[in-house]
Amino acid sequence: MLDRLKNYCNCISPSGCEDEIRELIINDIKDYTTSYEVDRMGNLIAFKKGKKTPTKKILLSAHMDEIGFMMKYISDEGYIYFDIIGGIDPRVIGGRRISIGKNKTTGIIASKAIHLQKANEKGICVPIEEMYIDIGCTDRISCEKVISVGDYATFQPNFEALGDNFIKSKALDDRFGCALLVEIMQKELEYDTYFAFPICEEVGTDGAKEIAYNFRPDIVIVIEATTAGDIVDAPKARHACDLRSGAVISHMDGGTIYDKQLVEFVKKTAEENKIKYQIKNVIAGGNEASAYQKGASGARVIAISAPTRYIHSASNVVYNDDLFEIKELVSALLERGFENA
């Protein structure tokens, strides 16, 4: 799973430009699915026949897109002004390297040297509209040969093992979910299952809205990465979740109050299979479950999440064993089926 996760994380596929990741996923699933399709908006949906056909339509979802940047303006001096795609804390942007467009041109988000800062600028984060990207061009014309207004970018690919069995990368949110769905799809399934890879989650869960309308699932399980606040000096009561503490099950987040019976069903399945899990203790984050819940005539939804530090930055951090606990949990749920859930 880790090799696959690395390839997925290293794609440059922010919201609205998911081509690269979609091609990779299709390549990985085409020999294992019963059928798959890419809808007119770019969402990828696969169907895999199981041993049995359930009475309910079960859909697993992991969004393909990631946060990123879009090029807005090229100045006479050859610098590129930009906006963010999705939600990124301006504090994690300054001084980072990014990869721009199809050619993956390297750019640096410039940061004025500490020696040039006025006293009232010290330590104060520059607003995004005043930040600019340096690609090594010194005039507009040479820059326009490489970059066009509207080009997209992400943080530079940086997937790596770290510390005691941890992983660091951009875009673990939600390439982790994509990799997990593909792994699950490569095995025999007990029940017929749909697998959705929606686009544009980071800009308003748009892809999932379209899928909800077109496919009308009864039960949706969203696999995602969620923010973990277990950093030094943070009170335990505000961690939301902790790394090394297993799969995260949420009752509620910024977008959704999850189906009560499903939450209990997932907890019970985890306990019976001795799978490590934790309950999210802060209302934070959100995902495409909200779109499925209120799409068409509605679906029952649940989210199972990987606790992730520094989500929506260049360096998301996850604990390897947490990812495997989630894989176990999702496998156990699919094995059991949702007939009695």
Add this chain to the structure above:
Amino acid sequence: MKRKYPRNYERNEKYLERLYELACKLTSIPAVSGREDMGMQQLAELCAGYFDNYEITPVGSFIGRINCGKEGAKTLLLDAHFDEIGFMVTEICDGGFLKVVNVGGIDPRILSASEVLIHGKITIQGIFTSKPPHLQEEGESSKPMKLENLAIDTCYTKQQLEEIVKIGTPVSFRSTVERLQGDYIVGKSFDDRICISAILRALELLKGKDLPVNIAVQFSGGEEIGYKGATTSSYRIAPDYAVVLDVTNAYVPEAPIYRKGIKTGGGGSISYSAQTNRPLTEKAVAIAKENNIPYQLFAEPNKTGTNSNAVQTSRGGIPTVLISIPLKNMHTANEIVTLSDVLEVSRLVSEFALSFQGGEINVG
């Protein structure tokens, strides 16, 4: 990609590639100020071949000498600092986090979610924490960021970490050298390793030439924390003249207007200052002109913020020239220079060394 080069700039792929190679090797050596010993062996191995002999001083400087073999020859000192900004561990916290203080001037705005190397018993990676939005207080994002509110996440347990790291362990930025458009490159610690590259390249240009002066080179330690290496190694070398090479902030949007005079791609910046010697500076400018080497002029009357004063006031006074390579994003993990400037500075330094006919010049 085509770009316009400064007047008479001789583009030579082979030379540019050589400078790029030197920059990659030199910036991969860790040497946080005050702990230069951590990388001294690597530096010595890389540089030893350039010199007749070399030594390492107790204050973290590398000194190499090339004798011209002429009786009564004067000695020209070339200085670039070897140390880099970084951090030092002050506390090992629960959960495998490290608290650190800065060594040299660090901008806290660029740290969140950035990568570092922790040089303990073994070298491990770390990531500066960034506070998730749900932990931030209302209005927090408009307040100044402070290093003391951040920590380094090592992804080890505290117990594991205590085996590797101690209070006082140095930490450096983690970054690789990469080519940008044109001849621009990006990396960490170009302040001042890029000037070490320029000096080594200058020595390559001087190889086989009839040197009129002895050359002493100091790759000095402790510049970022008070010019300690340069102060002591210039004393030890006792040169007759000196050229200090450092980087300077190139013009970027929002910088003070007077910075517009210093552009990347415009060649080395030669400084006029009370902390440099004016006649020797005029000589450097004249040599640049004679040899069609692009250069820029910069005026910094009182302080240069470089080793120039430490060198110039050594012993009974050593006439010193300061030449700087224009650089963007100084003191970050992504400093940007253009190889064309490095090339021009290496040419200027070698021509300057060759200009000491008879070994002596009148410096007023």
